[in-house]
Amino acid sequence: MVKSRSETRAHIVETAARLLGDDGAAALTIRAVAQAAGLQPPALYRFFEDKDALLDAVAEHVFTAYVAGKAVAEDGDPVEDLRAGWDAHLAFGLANAVLFGLLVTPGRTSPAAEAGLAVLRARVHRVAETGRLRVPESLAVDLIHAAGTGAVLTALARAPEHRDPGVADALFEAVLARIVTGAPVPPAAPAELAKLTGAERALLAEWLDRD
Structure with missing residues (x-):
């Protein structure tokens, strides 16, 4: 059965991805992928x-x-x-250096990366809906994204045997302390809370969390 152009391209990409995963970047040559x-x-140059x-x-x-x-x-x-999500991000980055x-090259536009950010935004929004987000959602997303990228790049800069997983853990906890309150807003008076903006709910949560 003759494959269409799109099917042939997909086959090449899947083959290259398999070679990269099995044998590393050095194995990914045009000749090796074609074979x-x-x-x-x-044919690959078409x-x-x-x-x-x-x-x-x-x-x-x-x-x-992913x-x-x-x-x-x-x-x-x-x-x-x-x-x-943070743990999955680290695992992906370390497994696919x-x-x-x-994907994190400055100026590079990636639909898949944008889809990943959409997932992160949805996760942050869930936190905001509970009243536990102490900063605007956009800032929380940027902080987590920047920290996650930095954590992976820092780990990749070291040989595997010299990587300290505690660095990424500490970074996540620092970001979490900056963006999340210690306790959710109590479920009392839902009608009144529903009228508040996300920023107002976050401020209320911060007040309630104070000793």
Whole structure:
């Protein structure tokens, strides 16, 4: 059965992603990918300008699959859901160092990365809905995103045996202390609370949390 152009391109990207995961970045050559995909090397240039373009496509493919699995919990503690998202982000970055570097390149636009940010915004919004967010949602998202990116890049800068997981844990706790109050707003007077803005609920939560 003859594959369409889009099917052939997808096959190449999936093959390259598998090679990258199995053998590392050094194994990802045009010749190796073509051979593994059952194609002649010149055929790949009909789909990708060069190896960097192929890597970009692989990064988008792998991260899209990762984001698709990042479901936002509809119940349970939203702060713990934030923590789970943080842990998943670190695990992905450390397991996909080359791709992570591509995805966080300044100025690079990635639909998959934007989808990942949308998931983070949804998680932060759940915290805000409980009245536990002490800063605007946009600031909370930026702080978590910046800290998460920095935590992964800091870890990747060290050899695996010299990485201290406590650094990322401490960074997350510092961000959490900055953006989240210690206790949710009590469920009393829901009609009155419903009239408050997110910022007003966060301020009320901060007052209630004070000793």
